[in-house]
Amino acid sequence: MKTDTIAAVVSAFVATASLFVALFVVWMQRRESALRRGDVLAWANEVICALESLLLVSILKESQLEAAAAKAKLADIIFSTAILVERGRMFFRNKVVDDFGSEKQSAYGGYRPTILDPIVVAYQIACGWGAADEDTRLRMRLIAEDCLEKFVSLVQKEVGRGKTVSADTGKGGDGVHLRHLLEDVDERRMNRLRRTAAP
Numbered sequence: 001m002k003t004d005t006i007a008a009v010v011s012a013f014v015a016t017a018s019l020f021v022a023l024f025v026v027w028m029q030r031r032e033s034a035l036r037r038g039d040v041l042a043w044a045n046e047v048i049c050a051l052e053s054l055l056l057v058s059i060l061k062e063s064q065l066e067a068a069a070a071k072a073k074l075a076d077i078i079f080s081t082a083i084l085v086e087r088g089r090m091f092f093r094n095k096v097v098d099d100f101g102s103e104k105q106s107a108y109g110g111y112r113p114t115i116l117d118p119i120v121v122a123y124q125i126a127c128g129w130g131a132a133d134e135d136t137r138l139r140m141r142l143i144a145e146d147c148l149e150k151f152v153s154l155v156q157k158e159v160g161r162g163k164t165v166s167a168d169t170g171k172g173g174d175g176v177h178l179r180h181l182l183e184d185v186d187e188r189r190m191n192r193l194r195r196t197a198a199p
Helices: 002-059 067-088 114-128 134-159 178-184 187-197
Strands: none
Touching: 002 067, 002 114, 002 134, 067 114, 114 134, 114 178, 134 178, 134 187
């Protein structure tokens, strides 16, 4: 009788311990998921700040933002966007297709995720702004606007409303480059912008 009682107590203890371990594992997974979501949200807020700053520099006239202040802000944007792309690689991995980029370090092989593309283009705009002519700057302004909208839309799917993480943010980017985007700007949009931008 004693042996049966001991066996029952041990069995109950093992079952209870197993339940606590299972609950602890679930709690840890949820905690890790919440921390990652919080880290991505903090990073996304910094990206939005940089992209919106770039758009404002491209919109404001010298009477609204002095040349020296615009130049200093562009220098800040160059540094912040370069850093934000690298920090973004911690959350979003490159999409490996075939052997593309296989000679690079593991974080850089394959295709950059599309959620990082607007930040890369913003970096390119900030670097090229000083040497750009007025028409190119108008095109850059439209592209800066598109970058902001694209990023916010993608990051909203990642950490915004809704409980599921979108597969869209994990897709491989298409290697977008400012040079190609400048050629593809809609001329109707350009003509409207030229009319409103004229003194």
